[in-house]
Ligand SMILES: Cc1cc2nc3c(=O)[nH]c(=O)nc-3n(C[C@H](O)[C@H](O)[C@H](O)COP(=O)(O)OP(=O)(O)OC[C@H]3O[C@@H](n4cnc5c(N)ncnc54)[C@H](O)[C@@H]3O)c2cc1C
């Protein structure tokens with residue numbers, strides 16, 4: 001075992017959360033070593049993987065990202081790591097994420113809805129779930145910083161902003177143009193009393209930003225933006241290195257080591273040759289995402305921490321959350337036309353709020369703007385048409401079908417739990433096992449609220465056919481497994497995402513979120529990361 | 545990046561391997577280009593009822609003859625301009641799966657010629673149900689979808705040249721290929737009836 005000790009702060013994971021923190025520390029003159037489980041892969045190679053994938057597989061976001069044997073991430077049935085997540089329970093916590101340098105924002109859509117003040121006070125306002133340990137105003141400046149760091153575009157008209165309250169600063173860039181389908185959808189839902197507003201999104205709008213080019217409508221944000229107009233954390237790695245960060249790829253951290261004071265002394269990683277290495281440091285940040293972070297903590301149990309690191313509360317790996325979603329695939333008489341501009345570009349957020357939240361979940365509705373050829377071509381061909389009739393059918397099905405997605409909030413529940421499976425991966429490390437039930441709060445919403453609204457929208461669109469997904473799918477927003485709270489007995493981290501149990505261990509990101517709301521949550525993870533970074537800087541400078 | 549991914553692809557991503565093999569095996573010779581464009585002109589402009597290649601060069605490799613015949617067939621089955629390079633990849637994929645491909649092509653072409661077909665609608669109904677008709681459907685499938693089947697292990701012949709995208713090229717992006725300049729893609733809706741020419 002080799003001991004390496006060459007940085008004050010060791011950051012595990014080079015996803016958006018790890019990268020944001022690392023850069024703040026580097027800017028404050030603190031040395032940083034980043035350990036990244038996966039390989040470092042070029043954008044060109046990922047784009048090539050996408051283009052060379054069979055049409056029938058292009059909808060599987062993991063196809064462009066074949067996992068390294070030592071850093072498996074969940075894939076579709078043919079991707080080689082289909083059973084990496086061991087799933088049980090009435091609903092399936094089938095996530096996807098990417099274990100490559102740069103992490104899962106490689107294939108995120110970039111949708112960046114903030115929480116509302118109410119979203120952070122579910123217990124006090126509606127008697128359900130948990131309140132956050134601080135209020136919206138505390139988070140607000142960090143949201144603004146995160147939006148400037150990632151480059152979020154959004155509307156300047158306050159009526160079109162989310163949440164509807166004064167912003168500290170305008171968005172750094174204006175909103176992007178709508179596709180014909182988005183324009184039509186916006187008009188139609190307006191007649192029903194709903195506002196479909198431009199999404200705040202991590203995409204360069206009309207101008208370069210952050211040394212990245214302007215979006216030019218490649219409509220491929222998921223699984224990969226070919227030009228880097230969408231923020232992804234991989235775009236920051238070179239800059240971090242220029243600022244002095246050391247980034248070690250193919251380094252799978254498998255153990256967190258404590259010392260006699262129960263502080264973190266070192267972490268251990270395996271390389272692709274299955275050799276173990278030890279890395280010491282003064283302070284440690286685990287930013288391996290909402291699923292791999294709790295897994296690593298549970299894997300690292302020792303005599304002082306028999307339930308796992310940071311787990312005196314027994315809450316590590318519990319309260320696993322996401323945004324359970326249902327899709328309505330509608331066929332319309334008139335053409336809508338999606339597939340111009342980014343893949344998600346607008347949404348109805350106001351349906352996520354209301355007094356009904358004491359009874360059931362809210363929901364956010366979005367009109368997916370993916371080019372639809374890949375979804376309809378096989379079905380059109382199956383009809384056996386040829387010539388003009390075939391051309392017309394493909395064109396009709398591409399233009400006259402649309403996916404409306406209802407994404408729900410979910411409450412933290414201790415039984416929605418990640419544990420270590422007795423099955424192991426290529427390195428011999430335990431696979432994550434997750435038990436999941438979306439719960440009555442979500443099911444009731446689908447029954448009495450979200451699906452009725454969705455059907456009303458579909459009818460107003462002139463739908464001749466509506467297919468509703470039979471089960472809740474995951475939105476890939478992994479939250480809750482290292483939950484934040486003021487009480488060390490029922491939460492894992494404090495308001496800075498510092499472990500209650502180990503004062504030199506930070507666990508920032510989605511795991512800390514105490515409520516999910518309905519909107520995609522990475523911008524909240526990013527805001528929490530910046531808040532952690534400030535706390536780490538002052539702690540390292542001796543103020544803590 | 546490390547050698548792993550390359551090795552990984554070579555071992556596991558058959559599609560990718562087949563694609564690169566196809567590329568390697570099919571250097572575009574000048575003659576092929578000429579034959580290809582001849583086939584294209586015949587197919588698109590006139591869909592001539594006279595045999596496209598009355599005197600295929602005697603020295604032509606059987607692969608080339610097969611490709612030429614395949615393009616002739618494709619131009620009968622599809623009323624659009626077709627890329628000979630894509631055609632060559634589809635032909636190779638077809639030959640691997642259909643041993644009696646040459647005979648089926650002859651059969652279908654003969655029916656079209658007999659009907660003096662100008663477009664596929666003129667003769668498709670006349671192809672009797674059975675292997676030749678299934679093959680004709682498959683050829684159309686391959687050109688429109690760019691793949692050999694809807695399955696995950698399908699052979700990939702093309703992505704961006706798959707004809708499905710041509711039917712909507714006036715509005716819809718081919719994913720990963722930029723459509724316009726920064727924020728210049730606002731556009732009014734277009735009617736279904738305005739089929740792009742391709
Ligand atoms: C298809 C898809 C679309 C999405 N769209 C959106 C969206 O529109 N909006 C939104 O808000 N969110 C979206 N998300 C979610 C978003 O991608 C994640 O919330 C975000 O990437 C989480 O950031 P992170 O830094 O916590 O984790 P990640 O980005 O997952 O990064 C974690 C990093 O840690 C590394 N790591 C893991 N384990 C170890 C280990 N043991 N040792 C060392 N390193 C390790 C990983 O390799 C990875 O690089 C989407 C996700 C998917 C899959």
Ligand code: SF4
Nearest residue numbers: 215218219220221225
């Ligand atoms: S629309 Fe295209 S350029 Fe814009 S972010 Fe998406 S993939 Fe990138």
